[in-house]
Amino acid sequence: MEGPWHGYTVDDLFDLPDLPPHTELIDGSLVFPKPQNVFHSVALFQLTDGLLRTVSDEVRVRSRMTVVLGPFNAPEPDVIVVRAEAERSDDQSRYHAADVVLAVEIVSPDSEDRDRETKPLKYAAAGIPHFWLVEKTGEGRPPAVHTYELDPVTKSYTNTGIYHERLKLTVPFTIDIDLTAIARR
Template sequence: MPGELRAEEYLRMPGLPTRAELIGGRIIRPAPQSMWHVGMTDLLMWELRRQAPDGLRTARNMAVKLTSQDVPTPDVLVLTAEAHRRREPDNHFFADDIALVVEVVSPESEERDREAKPCLYAAAGIPRFWRAEEGEETDTVFTHELDASTRRYELCGVHRGRLKVTVPYGIEIDLNAVDRY
């Protein structure tokens, strides 16, 4: 369709804002983040990094080339150490590099973070997806695992106050600590 970009063109574009994404061949420019979004992203990224075993690393706001027209920029990624060290390409990763992708939902990104992006990540074969949402009384992280036969995510857990999982590695995070980040 006219006006749709290809991933290769998008990844060579200079001057894109941090957190811009290519979804369905169209550039999505990010809205300003709330303090909660910044805090939750930092909390999850730093705790995932601190608790990661050898062989896994974390990154934030890095593009992931999924298809010829889809290059989302997840809030947090857990990826292989090899991909993290790779010099070329240095501005994006590939689905095979990723163990976990995390989206922190904002009002402007609700539909993308709840519907569109999880479908793209699952279709690309990324094994785990987490979605963090701000609550009135407590924040929530929904953890999902890929069903390889259907290429869809299955809900594995709903975590309020404390997140504790064993995959992709043993992780325990006090979600109430978001205000410290």
């Protein structure tokens, strides 16, 4: 949705009446959500559940929450892991980039460019230390999870691995998630 000549701001995103749930702000433009497909829904649930079961009490796992990256950017990653102290109330509707340890995007057909290109660049520029990109690899097959870590000098992500059957990591936290469960649904 085209906004004012300067673009919409984060304040607009939270103040405009009647916006659909999960509307994002990217470069001053409002991006409206499309319905999820089964793959996206199952991957979101399995990754969120796997993270909830394995991360420490020092962080919180949240799905589809707004992350403020700057005055004209407030995307909504599919899953985020935030520092526990960033949570101030049950009514909270957003986090700031400095609160986020990990942002996860599950690629959807309607948002491929944003998920693969636009959002990772913005997350890196905002200093989010870890990013995962989850992609469908075929009908009935486990997804590919691409993991990235921020290079603080270049403010860009470096690929740290691609996982197909099992997502087993020790950084940014120790986790072990069975990715074949996503294919089995």
